[in-house]
Amino acid sequence: MKQLLHAVQELDADILAFIEKGVAPRDADAFNLLALRVFKLQFHHIPVYRGYCERRGRIPDSIASWEDIPALFTDAFKEADLSLLPEAAVRTFMTSGTTSPGERGRIHYDEAGLSLMDATIRIAASDMLFPDGMQAAVLVIAPPPDMAPHMIMSYGMDRLRQYFGLPHSGFFIGENGFDIPAFIAALGRCEAEGAPAAVCGGTAGLVNFFNYCHDRGLRWHLPPGSRCLDAGGFKAGRRQPGRDAFLVCCENVLGIDRNLCVNLLGMTETASQFYDNTLQQHWQGLHGPTVKISPAWTRTIAVDPDTLEPLPRGETGLLRYFDLANRGHICAIQTDDLGRSVDGGFEILGRARDDQTRGCSLTIDEMTRNMGSC
Amino acid sequence: MGLIAANGYYLPAGYGQGQLEFSTRCFERSGLQVQLSVLVVTSALVESLSAYLKKSRQEHLARLPVRHIIDVLDEASRRWLDAGYPPRKTAIDALHVITGFSREIVAASIDAEMESSLGDHMWQALCSEIRNPLYLDDFQYSAELNGYSRAFGPELIVSFFSENIPALPHLLFMRAALVKAACLGKVASGEPAFAPLYLKTIEDIDPGIAACMAVLYWQGGSAEVEDAAFARADAAIVFGGEEACSALAERIPRSVKLLVHGHKLGFGVIGKKALGRDGIDALAAAIAYDHGMFDQQACLAPQAYYVEEGGEVSPAEFVDKLAQAMDELEAKLPRGSISAGEAAAVNQSRVRYEIRQLQAAEVMLRCPARGTGWTIACERAPAVLTVSPRNRFVRLWAVEDIFQILPALQPVRRFLQNAAVAIGDERELAFIRSLGELGVSRVTAPGAMPLPSMMWHHDGIAALASLLRWCDIEKKDTVSGLEANNRG
Numbered sequence: 001m002k003q004l005l006h007a008v009q010e011l012d013a014d015i016l017a018f019i020e021k022g023v024a025p026r027d028a029d030a031f032n033l034l035a036l037r038v039f040k041l042q043f044h045h046i047p048v049y050r051g052y053c054e055r056r057g058r059i060p061d062s063i064a065s066w067e068d069i070p071a072l073f074t075d076a077f078k079e080a081d082l083s084l085l086p087e088a089a090v091r092t093f094m095t096s097g098t099t100s101p102g103e104r105g106r107i108h109y110d111e112a113g114l115s116l117m118d119a120t121i122r123i124a125a126s127d128m129l130f131p132d133g134m135q136a137a138v139l140v141i142a143p144p145p146d147m148a149p150h151m152i153m154s155y156g157m158d159r160l161r162q163y164f165g166l167p168h169s170g171f172f173i174g175e176n177g178f179d180i181p182a183f184i185a186a187l188g189r190c191e192a193e194g195a196p197a198a199v200c201g202g203t204a205g206l207v208n209f210f211n212y213c214h215d216r217g218l219r220w221h222l223p224p225g226s227r228c229l230d231a232g233g234f235k236a237g238r239r240q241p242g243r244d245a246f247l248v249c250c251e252n253v254l255g256i257d258r259n260l261c262v263n264l265l266g267m268t269e270t271a272s273q274f275y276d277n278t279l280q281q282h283w284q285g286l287h288g289p290t291v292k293i294s295p296a297w298t299r300t301i302a303v304d305p306d307t308l309e310p311l312p313r314g315e316t317g318l319l320r321y322f323d324l325a326n327r328g329h330i331c332a333i334q335t336d337d338l339g340r341s342v343d344g345g346f347e348i349l350g351r352a353r354d355d356q357t358r359g360c361s362l363t364i365d366e367m368t369r370n371m372g373s374c
Numbered sequence: 375m376g377l378i379a380a381n382g383y384y385l386p387a388g389y390g391q392g393q394l395e396f397s398t399r400c401f402e403r404s405g406l407q408v409q410l411s412v413l414v415v416t417s418a419l420v421e422s423l424s425a426y427l428k429k430s431r432q433e434h435l436a437r438l439p440v441r442h443i444i445d446v447l448d449e450a451s452r453r454w455l456d457a458g459y460p461p462r463k464t465a466i467d468a469l470h471v472i473t474g475f476s477r478e479i480v481a482a483s484i485d486a487e488m489e490s491s492l493g494d495h496m497w498q499a500l501c502s503e504i505r506n507p508l509y510l511d512d513f514q515y516s517a518e519l520n521g522y523s524r525a526f527g528p529e530l531i532v533s534f535f536s537e538n539i540p541a542l543p544h545l546l547f548m549r550a551a552l553v554k555a556a557c558l559g560k561v562a563s564g565e566p567a568f569a570p571l572y573l574k575t576i577e578d579i580d581p582g583i584a585a586c587m588a589v590l591y592w593q594g595g596s597a598e599v600e601d602a603a604f605a606r607a608d609a610a611i612v613f614g615g616e617e618a619c620s621a622l623a624e625r626i627p628r629s630v631k632l633l634v635h636g637h638k639l640g641f642g643v644i645g646k647k648a649l650g651r652d653g654i655d656a657l658a659a660a661i662a663y664d665h666g667m668f669d670q671q672a673c674l675a676p677q678a679y680y681v682e683e684g685g686e687v688s689p690a691e692f693v694d695k696l697a698q699a700m701d702e703l704e705a706k707l708p709r710g711s712i713s714a715g716e717a718a719a720v721n722q723s724r725v726r727y728e729i730r731q732l733q734a735a736e737v738m739l740r741c742p743a744r745g746t747g748w749t750i751a752c753e754r755a756p757a758v759l760t761v762s763p764r765n766r767f768v769r770l771w772a773v774e775d776i777f778q779i780l781p782a783l784q785p786v787r788r789f790l791q792n793a794a795v796a797i798g799d800e801r802e803l804a805f806i807r808s809l810g811e812l813g814v815s816r817v818t819a820p821g822a823m824p825l826p827s828m829m830w831h832h833d834g835i836a837a838l839a840s841l842l843r844w845c846d847i848e849k850k851d852t853v854s855g856l857e858a859n860n861r862g
């Protein structure tokens with residue numbers, strides 16, 4: 001155990017140093033070596049994962065590339081504690097379990113693992129959300145961490161508030177739901193005081209707020225430098241406005257320049273977050289296509305949904321992440337998000353499982369929605 | 375690339391009112407393209423078409439003897455059963471491209487549907503539901519009534535078909551014709567091609583009957599179009615998910631008879647006596663077939679098979695047999711292509727079983743080395759019957775005693791439909807009684823789950839009788855001319 005803790009400590013210091021160098025891609029060899037070191041520890045000390053890898057003939061001494069490290073589907077976290085240091089857990093995040101309430105994946109973090117996540121939040125936001133070094137009133141449409149201790153978005157937004165927030169930053173979902181009057185007051189205060197705001201929240205929550213404002217003719221002209229960070233996105237196939245309509249709302253309702261509106265992909269199973277490059281490009285005076293960026297300490301590929309074999313760039317499949325900051329659980333995470341690798345990053349196209357509605361047998365959604373009334 | 379032109383609509387040959395507008399939907403798969411011509415549907419079209427269908431019914435279908443209608447439908451089924459029938463070949467290609475089911479599955483489903491749609495079956499189905507099919511032709515003597523009765527079908531039935539099960543819509547047109555009702559069918563976006571081809575067959579045999587039938591496609595929820603249809607129909611038959619069905623049901627006027635076929639759950643039960651060494655290969659093949667037909671997407675498909683412990687064949691041995699049967703089935707009836715989401719669901723579930731297994735739980739997991747073709751997961755039965763990831767994902771759930779599964783079915787009883795039961799000993803009847811009480815509407819043998827007969831009370835509903843309105847004469851002695859109908 002002592003030996004493990006020592007190895008973890010050394011590894012964490014090296015991963016941290018790698019993260020601190022910034023988001024931009026660099027030093028693939030160093031990344032690979034770190035990846036293989038984490039894999040070795042996870043293989044030897046997470047018994048279930050070890051069994052999973054052994055069945056696939058992927059053991060530390062037999063592989064030379066991070067690409068060969070077996071990825072675990074996100075649902076694995078619904079079945080087992082896959083922590084490297086289960087006894088050192090200080091915090092647990094849970095997946096939202098939208099399709100089957102009561103069935104939630106659990107990811108446990110030890111103290112040093114949380115520090116790695118904190119570093120990813122700080123460094124990624126420095127490069128992708130606040131490349132200008134500005135501080136803003138971080139106004140979050142999400143519950144604060146003490147109210148939603150298991151929600152990773154609350155945790156991450158709270159860190160943003162700590163690192164980049166002016167004193168009157170805050171969270172606006174409370175015990176009674178979205179406190180719209182308080183949120184409106186906070187926007188008004190930013191407008192009046194000339195303090196830039198960073199309006200943050202889930203995409204759906206922001207859309208609801210825009211609809212609310214639209215119905216009542218409410219609008220603001222937030223000070224220059226104000227920005228918007230929406231997490232999540234638009235689910236494929238749902239009747240929701242697209243990205244462009246969303247950006248129009250940011251401009252019309254909040255007075256936020258669309259070049260300062262960033263979408264964030266985060267998930268409970270990865271410590272790191274994936275920002276799009278809108279604001280970064282704007283800051284650098286570039287006009288390339290909008291893509292999601294994998295920070296240097298992560299990798300993102302798409303795999304064939306059927307065979308799970310990696311796909312060439314440009315082909316759509318299921319996104320798979322490798323995240324060094326996942327040292328505390330499993331680095332290689334297979335999702336059922338649909339997306340593809342493109343030049344400079346990747347694109348996410350929605351949840352693959354949203355399209356699973358063929359045939360005439362009952363769906364899980366239908367069943368769970370109706371079981372209560374039986 | 376090969377090209378198949380097909381229609382995603384059917385209008386009777388004699389209907390030609392107004393200016394019609396068309397669009398084309400294209401589907402591609404396996405080097406084939408289907409160009410489906412789709413009629414742009416407006417409420418005005420639905421109104422005039424409904425009027426035409428009702429008029430045709432009045433003039434022709436309503437006057438035909440039921441025996442003749444059955445003969446026409448029987449002839450249609452026989453043509454479709456002929457492997458050389460050109461529309462059948464078109465349907466197999468087109469449905470393969472559109473639905474993703476393999477050609478073999480599409481062909482097998484056409485065979486299954488048509489073999490159970492022959493003249494005798496229709497006659498028997500009517501006998502089973504209304505005792506004497508001639509009630510549909512004229513007043514017939516009824517001894518119980520000590521008078522005469524006659525049954526009238528609706529003038530116009532509007533049918534909403536469900537997603538993508540090949541060849542199913544023909545059943546609704548058959549039922550409508552049997553009760554001498556005109557029928558306007560709304561096909562699903564997932565399978566719009568079969569019904570128009572089938573109605574063309576009817577047109578070839580008896581254009582007068584086909585003049586009472588039409589198929590359209592519109593985006594579900596188009597209130598104006600749907601309201602126009604409901605306003606002119608006197609019956610509606612709706613297949614679909616809970617949400618879609620309830621949304622429709624709310625808008626259907628009370629005067630319209632409504633039959634709803636919501637999404638359902640099927641399952642199988644194997645008792646320990648049925649797990650003997652004799653016939654174990656056949657049992658494995660039967661269970662594989664139940665999962666393979668329609669790639670487990672039909673409401674008839676099993677979501678799980680409960681297996682009682684203590685049989686002569688151990689669960690491990692049975693899993694081996696079943697794995698072999700799944701491979702053999704793949705060779706005979708290959709699984710279709712599935713979406714990324716469906717593949718993800720299969721892979722996610724497999725990983726969950728594997729993680730459970732690695733934690734020393736009593737779980738067995740078998741699948742081919744590559745791809746999602748089929749999966750067998752065997753474990754102790756959980757507390758509630760749930761939905762399988764489908765697409766040939768077999769879940770064998772071990773129980774000590776088959777009666778233990780009754781509480782697991784209780785929470786989902788309103789969704790229960792089809793059960794394959796092979797208990798193999800004297801408990802079978804008591805067990806089936808319990809299933810019936812819970813809500814199961816069809817009990818069959820393993821291997822027959824996808825093949826209900828015309829006589830089945832579909833989802834527990836007397837599908838033909840429920841559409842009828844009766845007129846009884848309680849004064850037989852004073853009605854002249856009825857003596858000829860006195861068959862009592």
